[in-house]
Amino acid sequence: MARLNDSGQWIVMMGFIVSIAIFLLALVVAESAIVGKTTSESVLEFPKTDIQDLRSELMEMRWDKIETSEYQYDIVNLSLERKSSVIWYQPDLTGEVPVINIHYNNGITEYNEVYAEYF
Amino acid sequence: MNDSGQLYTIEGVAAAIMMVITAYLVISSASIFTPQEKHVAQMQLEQLGHDALVVMDTPRENGMQSYLAEFISSYNATGFNQTYYTLVNQRTDGTFDTLKYNVTYYYWDGNDIKSEVLVPEDYYRENAVKVTQWAYVDSLDKVVLVEVLLWRD
Numbered sequence: 001m002a003r004l005n006d007s008g009q010w011i012v013m014m015g016f017i018v019s020i021a022i023f024l025l026a027l028v029v030a031e032s033a034i035v036g037k038t039t040s041e042s043v044l045e046f047p048k049t050d051i052q053d054l055r056s057e058l059m060e061m062r063w064d065k066i067e068t069s070e071y072q073y074d075i076v077n078l079s080l081e082r083k084s085s086v087i088w089y090q091p092d093l094t095g096e097v098p099v100i101n102i103h104y105n106n107g108i109t110e111y112n113e114v115y116a117e118y119f
Numbered sequence: 120m121n122d123s124g125q126l127y128t129i130e131g132v133a134a135a136i137m138m139v140i141t142a143y144l145v146i147s148s149a150s151i152f153t154p155q156e157k158h159v160a161q162m163q164l165e166q167l168g169h170d171a172l173v174v175m176d177t178p179r180e181n182g183m184q185s186y187l188a189e190f191i192s193s194y195n196a197t198g199f200n201q202t203y204y205t206l207v208n209q210r211t212d213g214t215f216d217t218l219k220y221n222v223t224y225y226y227w228d229g230n231d232i233k234s235e236v237l238v239p240e241d242y243y244r245e246n247a248v249k250v251t252q253w254a255y256v257d258s259l260d261k262v263v264l265v266e267v268l269l270w271r272d
Contacts, residue, residue: 007123011130018134025141032148040158049169049250057253057262060178065255074262075253077227082264083251 050083051104051111058089058100058115066091066100160271161248168220168250168269171206176252184257187265191224192258196238207269217272226256226263237265245270 057075058066065071072089079087085106092099097116104111175187184192190199199222208216222238247270256263 011126014130014134018137022137022141025145028145029148032145037158040162043162044158044165049165053251053253056176057255061255061262071255071262073229074227078225078232078262078264081232082225082266 045108047085047104047106047109050085050106054079054087054104055102055113055115058102062100067093157246161246164218164269164271165248165250167207168248168267169252171203172250172252172265172267174206175202176254185254187252188254188256191237191254191263191265192256194235194237196222199238203267218269219272220267220269222265222267224254224263224265226259226261242268242270245272 054075061071066089075089076087079085083106085104088101088103090101092101097118099117100115102111102113102115172187175190176185178185186198186202189195190202203220203222207218207220210216219240220238221236221240221242223234223236225232225234227233247268250267250269252265252267254263254265255261
């Protein structure tokens with residue numbers, strides 16, 4: 001009686017193992033594409049530079065212009081009209097520790113800071 | 120000749136090639152930059168444009184205006200172009216990139232927002248980003264908002 005030829009079993013098993021390995025690695029590839037997308041999307045959405053710019057402008061105005069309401073109207077109105085964000089700041093420089101309250105809100109991100117000067 | 124091992128060898132080589140190709144694909148795309156994703160390019164463009172504006176907005180010395188404020192104060196588009204164009208377009212190998220931009224600044228005149236075009240450049244709906252910077256301008260005695268629309272041509 002002819003004996004069953006089972007020499008192909010190794011090849012079939014190796015085929016399965018390799019294909020499963022490729023499938024798992026493909027999952028990693030797909031994941032990495034999403035990482036790049038969501039990271040850059042959240043970077044674009046987060047107004048990091050807007051807040052930095054506002055702070056740096058206020059620090060620049062700190063010594064002579066920050067208490068002038070005309071400049072405050074400039075900043076508040078421009079940011080409302082051009083950047084759809086609500087900005088308010090309130091300097092209180094008379095106390096022992098000079099303080100500037102800074103508020104920023106663009107509907108997605110809200111930022112509040114009490115900037116105090118300790119020299 | 121006993122050639123019963125040949126099939127195993129072929130299968131082994133085929134599997135090895137497949138695994139090497141897959142490993143190469145994984146390693147080359149596992150970094151944050153995925154070229155097919157336009158958001159990444161956009162993010163880099165925004166960062167570059169804003170950084171260049173920050174460089175220009177830095178006062179040169181105590182009590183002096185920044186280049187940005189000075190160019191707007193004197194409505195000097197040539198000066199702005201010389202500085203900004205070089206900052207955003209310079210490549211490490213000395214050649215120039217193909218970024219284009221137009222510049223408008225906005226100010227509050229007491230009743231309304233007014234705009235003034237500093238650098239005009241025709242924009243045909245390329246994939247652009249907008250970067251902005253505050254600047255105090257002497258000649259207007261106002262805080263203005265400088266907007267730069269930046270795109271790759």
